[in-house]
Amino acid sequence: MIVLITITASVFGGFGTFLLTQKLHWHAIKASAILSLIVATPFEIYDLNEYTSIPIIVFGASFIGMSSEKLFNNKLILYASIFFGVIYSLISFKYNSIGGTLGTTACLSCLTVLVLNSFIKRS
């Protein structure tokens, strides 16, 4: 169940940011930050003790959505977001307090999808 919620939140963050930049032509920072802020605000106001990692996952995945359409299409963003969700489930970021881990995971997810895509294209 938790893995499913993680992947859903990840797809929402990644795909949502990408759609905001592509369809509404928002700047990548604006799309990523506003989407994350909207998701994080209820968790700041109300005492939502369950699923506290949702804003973290959406924020991390939103970096995937900041990618350029020259390199990624909707399908690749979707795969990268799912991959991010899986990696997040494997590594508990809750216990390390180093900034940028989410962004680096997002970056490696994007790179993984690019490598796999080039392998598939070749074969």
Next chain:
Amino acid sequence: MDQTKRLSIIPLLALGTIHILFLWMIVVPAIGWFSILGLLPLLAYKSLPLKANHLSIPEIGLDILSFTIGILFTMWIIMKFETSSVFASALIGTLVSFIPNTVLGIKPKLIQNISHAKLALYAGSFTGMTGFHHFPNLLSLFIVGITGGVLYNILRNSFTGLGGKLGSIGFGAIILYITLTI
């Protein structure tokens, strides 16, 4: 190898070092030696735009300043309003995103740098999400700010369009400091 090609290796080495440090410091303790698979994505570097950035002191200065402001403001929001680090960083990003990239439709060199300053500030806000115990004093914070600004300057024209680049820079700044001071 001509000089331009040689110089374009610098951003490649910078991002490669950050990602290898991530695998070493974060992924290996979590999933062990399976994390060696994490080296495979680095093959994608060659398909991404690589461009050496010409040394410009004002540009580096602006990047360092923006990155440090990003760290300071994020930490200040977390401390002052007792918010989560995600909320603080997203708030900084939202505020920064409303700074216009052009003035009256004119895009001179200085105004163009504002766009980069915004990105450096957002990258700095990721570093600001770091736990306070990693910054024993104000000097450590400024060292991390300088490292992040220089890293951003090296990578500003390379890997464009790759999601997570700013996060990697934010991570690189703090992890280099932690690694070198252990």
